[in-house]
Amino acid sequence: MREYEGLAGKIRENQGRADYDRMFERIQERISRRRTEMRLALAGSLVVLFLAFAGYYYYPIRQAESGGVLMSYVFEHESVDGPLLDYVFNE
């Protein structure tokens, strides 16, 4: 009968072969791949952030240029005899 205690010894002995140099090379490869991925992810998120900011900043201005939205005037100075007050009081 196989004893339970024998199992522990069997597990301890069952070690296999290790090629440490080859595994170290693979680890280094994975580390550099991960670094590249992280740099790309960082660059990508910066680009997205920049595009989002540019979109947020320029969208109302473009709309104002095309004569569409009143709220876009908040991004520009308005003089007393400017078109905004003229619109509010006269139209």
Add this chain to the structure above:
Amino acid sequence: MVMVIAMAQYDFSQVYAAHKEMVWKLVSRYVFSQQDREDLFQEVFLKIHQGLNRFEGRSGIQTWIFRITANTALNFLKKQKRYGGLKDILSRFRFIEEKDEDKDHDEGKELSKLLGKLNPQQRMILIMADVEERKLEEIAQTLDLPVGTVKSNLHRAREIVKKEMNKNEGI
């Protein structure tokens, strides 16, 4: 300043050279096929590389590496259990080729089959307690579990393995 010095003294390649054998030995106890061992071994050292800058030296580096190894192995086994069924199906249809490995693998297969009846947590606890002969408190601390949970899992795991061994004897 002290912190900076403590952090700077660990170079990854030196840590690898000093602890590769210990990690391989541990990994070999947790998984039994050559491929799994190599995958897990690399995973452990990737985690070590990630954490080395943050390692403050509160515990010894060996203890820290052991904790990483044990927890990485536990996650590895959980993942394996989750996708094991799918892998079996694919290998049955030969989408994944079974590698013809050496004779060590036969014994590994036998051990895998025997311990495969346990859930990953029970398996880790059984190996840590009965193969590595670690104290229950240490296992609990390493796996971040209450001692009572470790105790009950160990009891259950021993029962399952003994039952499985008796069943195999009977065949």
